[in-house]
Amino acid sequence: MNNLQIFEKLEFGQIRMAEIDNKPYFVGKDVAKSLGYKNTNDAILRHCKGVVKHEGFKINGIKIALITEGDVYRLIVGSNLPNAEKFESWVFDEVLPTIRQTGQYQAQQHVITELTGTIGDLKGTIKEYKKLCKITCSKKQQYSKYIKNRLDIDKANKEYNQVKARLFLILGVEKWEDIDFDTSNNLIQIIDDCIRVIKSERPYKQLSYFEN
Known part of the structure; x- marks a missing residue:
């Protein structure tokens, strides 16, 4: 040495x-x-x-x-x-x-x-x-659009807010801008997990054989 x-x-x-x-x-x-x-x-x-x-x-x-x-x-x-x-x-x-x-x-x-x-x-x-190293405004909009697309909605609704609230709770943040760079690398996966949970809580609709 x-x-x-x-x-x-x-x-x-x-x-x-x-x-x-x-x-x-x-x-x-x-x-x-x-x-x-x-x-x-x-x-x-x-x-x-x-x-x-x-x-x-x-x-x-x-x-x-x-x-x-x-x-x-x-x-x-x-x-x-x-x-x-x-x-x-x-x-x-x-x-x-x-x-x-x-x-x-x-x-x-x-x-x-x-x-x-x-x-x-x-x-x-x-x-x-x-x-x-923080989430930019454009990134925030991209993530927001991604959530809406996954939920099949055009604008924020109750499920959208539930996904966002669950995401922030998991990450321990209060807003998008608080998410650090390292976490953002895996953010899509975390968002998908949140969406999966929220979708699983949707009321189950039983289809009738007589429905077209």
Whole structure:
């Protein structure tokens, strides 16, 4: 293993970091674990776009997955950890600026520096990314239309409202816009399940042999 810096905080555990071509990279598994992901490998595959496996950085002979600052932000956005924003502040407001100034992380100094232009840009990027991770107005209309088509109706009625209420109850949200990006990937399946339940509660109509 080659020149991995280690920094640690009690509530998040240990994070290892490397510098390649003067750019900081983080051990993806460490970041994902600190952010509460149960399956760290799956989290990296789903959220990270700039994964690097460098010959100089190995554990037990196996190259480790290193991720960029942008990918750290993506993992933060996808995390359900209540302290995810606090983790973001620790890494980007304290650790990285200190490393850039001194070449190493000095936890005992508790150094908090002003954000550089790069970090400022990244914070703007993460705000935009968070917006994209919610259900958009057009998506909301698509899901609404899908429910109506499945119920064979042209406009919202009692059954439509029952499907929507059941869906929101299952997801623990109050409106479409509260549904996060990860959940939206499986939303059609959840909607279908809700529709199936509501349809099963329809009054059974017994047909007569004399009816045409």
